Amino acid sequence: MKVIIAGAGAMGSRFGLMLHHANHEVVLVDGWQEHIDTINNNGLQANFNGEKIVENIPAYNQSEIAKVDFSADLVILFTKAMQLDSMLQSINSLLHEDTKVLCLLNGIGHEDMIKKYVPYQNIFLGNTMWTSGLQGPGKVKLFGDGSIDLQNLAQGQEQAANTIVEALNQADLNAKYSSNILSSIYKKACVNGSVNGLCTILECNIASLGASSYANTIISQIVDEFIAIASAQNIFLDKDEVLTQIKSSFDPETIGLHYPSMYQDLIDNKRLTEIDYINGVIVRKGKQYQISTPYCNFLTELIHSKEEILGVR
Ligand SMILES: NC(=O)C1=CN([C@@H]2O[C@H](COP(=O)(O)OP(=O)(O)OC[C@H]3O[C@@H](n4cnc5c(N)ncnc54)[C@H](OP(=O)(O)O)[C@@H]3O)[C@@H](O)[C@H]2O)C=CC1
Numbered sequence: 508m509k510v511i512i513a514g515a516g517a518m519g520s521r522f523g524l525m526l527h528h529a530n531h532e533v534v535l536v537d538g539w540q541e542h543i544d545t546i547n548n549n550g551l552q553a554n555f556n557g558e559k560i561v562e563n564i565p566a567y568n569q570s571e572i573a574k575v576d577f578s579a580d581l582v583i584l585f586t587k588a589m590q591l592d593s594m595l596q597s598i599n600s601l602l603h604e605d606t607k608v609l610c611l612l613n614g615i616g617h618e619d620m621i622k623k624y625v626p627y628q629n630i631f632l633g634n635t636m637w638t639s640g641l642q643g644p645g646k647v648k649l650f651g652d653g654s655i656d657l658q659n660l661a662q663g664q665e666q667a668a669n670t671i672v673e674a675l676n677q678a679d680l681n682a683k684y685s686s687n688i689l690s691s692i693y694k695k696a697c698v699n700g701s702v703n704g705l706c707t708i709l710e711c712n713i714a715s716l717g718a719s720s721y722a723n724t725i726i727s728q729i730v731d732e733f734i735a736i737a738s739a740q741n742i743f744l745d746k747d748e749v750l751t752q753i754k755s756s757f758d759p760e761t762i763g764l765h766y767p768s769m770y771q772d773l774i775d776n777k778r779l780t781e782i783d784y785i786n787g788v789i790v791r792k793g794k795q796y797q798i799s800t801p802y803c804n805f806l807t808e809l810i811h812s813k814e815e816i817l818g819v820r
């Protein structure tokens with residue numbers, strides 16, 4: 508399959524590398540020129556579960572991708588939420604009528620943005636429990652396991668969704684078709700809404716958060732707020748299932764040693780966070796549905812305060 512990875516940061520690099528290794532024809536697109544140059548000169552270098560590997564994958568700056576002759580079967584969107592609009596503008600001319608576009612960003616509601624650029628029948632939504640971390644331009648550290656859930660947005664595109672699942676599984680990405688992706692996205696957002704903001708404020712990894720005696724109480728309140736907002740939109744979540752998924756992420760054998768992407772953004776790289784697309788969405792929807800969301804509100808305000816203190820905002 509011919510695949511464009513639109514947003515080749517930590518996660519885009521992981522997916523690009525694994526798909527390329529499985530003989531898919533992959534092109535990486537990103538806005539970070541030093542990263543692009545390093546990949547083109549030295550290959551994409553990875554510490555892959557302790558083993559050093561290099562994949563030679565063509566990489567382009569998003570400002571030049573429109574000139575490239577590459578007719579993709581699949582685009583995987585992996586920017587940060589605040590970069591999604593500009594990436595979609597950059598790749599717009601490469602989307603032909605059959606190009607499927609799969610969104611794997613964290614957060615809620617990205618389909619509203621994607622619909623402006625991509626025909627409805629070509630939009631596929633998903634989420635992933637894979638992790639990744641950039642160690643510098645052209646270098647990623649990959650460990651642990653993960654999974655992907657995805658579904659077609661438009662009715663009648665189930666077969667196309669299953670073709671994407673198959674392509675991802677050829678690369679051992681552990682994908683499965685979801686019959687209720689909106690619920691799955693909310694479930695994943697509960698994980699991010701709990702661990703990303705808290706690990707960033709507390710400056711710890713997921714395992715240390717889980718070991719704190721306060722974690723369960725705080726996380727239970729946050730999850731209640733996500734569930735209330737989801738049910739106001741007829742999206743139903745089982746709280747026990749959600750809490751089990753969150754608790755499984757505490758395990759150092761799964762992703763407990765991972766520092767969430769929000770920590771990587773703010774603490775490691777002094778970049779803005781995606782909080783407005785995770786807990787912030789719950790706060791905004793809470794106002795709309797008149798549902799009180801004090802924990803999400805407080806966490807969103809704390810993260811914005813930290814962005815200000817660190818001179819990022
Ligand atoms: N990291 C993870 O483990 C996981 C992340 N996700 C989600 O996947 C999506 C992509 O996240 P992720 O891959 O972590 O994003 P990254 O922060 O690694 O990369 C996103 C973009 O940020 C820019 N960038 C990143 N680091 C630097 C740097 N040091 N200097 C300059 N520019 C930089 C690059 O684009 P540009 O230069 O154009 O700004 C890059 O494409 C997000 O929605 C995230 O929440 C989901 C699951 C796990």
Ligand SMILES: CC(C)(CO)C(=O)C(=O)O
Pocket residue numbers: 613635636637638698699702703756762765766767768769
């Ligand atoms: C791995 C996980 C689930 C941790 O919250 C994530 O999505 C992230 O780092 O943003």
